[in-house]
Amino acid sequence: MISVLMSVYYKEKPEYLKASIDSLLNQTLMPSEIVIIKDGKLTDELENVLKGYENNSLFSIYGYEENKGLGLALNYGVLKCKYDIIARMDSDDICNPNRLELEYNKLKDGYDIVGSNTKEFIDNIDNVISTRLMPEAHEDIISYSKTRNPFIHPSIMTYKRVILDSGNYMDCYLCEDYDMWVRILERGYKAYNIQDFLVYMRVGKDFYRRRGGLKYCKAIVSFKKKLYKKGYMSFFKYQKTKFATIIVSLMPGFLREFIYKKFLRK
Numbered sequence: 001m002i003s004v005l006m007s008v009y010y011k012e013k014p015e016y017l018k019a020s021i022d023s024l025l026n027q028t029l030m031p032s033e034i035v036i037i038k039d040g041k042l043t044d045e046l047e048n049v050l051k052g053y054e055n056n057s058l059f060s061i062y063g064y065e066e067n068k069g070l071g072l073a074l075n076y077g078v079l080k081c082k083y084d085i086i087a088r089m090d091s092d093d094i095c096n097p098n099r100l101e102l103e104y105n106k107l108k109d110g111y112d113i114v115g116s117n118t119k120e121f122i123d124n125i126d127n128v129i130s131t132r133l134m135p136e137a138h139e140d141i142i143s144y145s146k147t148r149n150p151f152i153h154p155s156i157m158t159y160k161r162v163i164l165d166s167g168n169y170m171d172c173y174l175c176e177d178y179d180m181w182v183r184i185l186e187r188g189y190k191a192y193n194i195q196d197f198l199v200y201m202r203v204g205k206d207f208y209r210r211r212g213g214l215k216y217c218k219a220i221v222s223f224k225k226k227l228y229k230k231g232y233m234s235f236f237k238y239q240k241t242k243f244a245t246i247i248v249s250l251m252p253g254f255l256r257e258f259i260y261k262k263f264l265r266k
Helices: 014-024 044-051 070-080 099-108 138-145 160-165 176-186 214-229 235-250 253-264
Strands: 002-008 033-039 059-064 085-088 113-121 128-132 157-159 191-202
Touching (some): 002 070, 059 070, 070 160, 070 176, 099 157, 128 191, 235 253
Parallel strands (some): 002 033, 002 085, 113 191
Antiparallel strands (some): 085 157, 113 128
């Protein structure tokens, strides 16, 4: 019994939301429920998309008037999920038809949290511009997490009990997922990244711009400092990743795009 958890807010495009939901309804292993959290008041167009699924018993739609951010929306959503297995999904991405089945099978192999590689696309999934390859084995995931986020958030499937035992999602701007994975790994839960591309992630023209600027830089550096202060990251790795973040975040957008495509993507 699988709950899929998705949060949506007013800036999302309705056609992207519909494509994302429809990909969940085309799975070889169907979810038992799809929990959608409306993070603040939505546009009429987004509301109309959600109304199209109101009579489908798979859907449980909740929300509130004020936008609270992804971390708090998912914290609320986890509590609303009926089933112990939770798969995350973003409101503009698209799942491969076998995503839930493959991840479910890995959980049943004894893992506690499972992710996958992803492809990034513009406009439609035939226009893939890059791929993201993640560490596969548990030990490699732990090592990777000492400097970078070891999972791609919308590819994750795990257990509700694992999330709650690790403190649930918190209000950690831009790092709510990384923060969660570290706490899960710290508690000794076993992790795995499937090496197939199970999720297509939509990227727009402002993709690289949104990964820069002073606000973005401060949020990432602050989180890395948190990891260092609690002993999860060494002083050397903290300094190395801090300065890398500052340089990449504050450089011109065209240079940031080059760095991402040359060194952080395939």
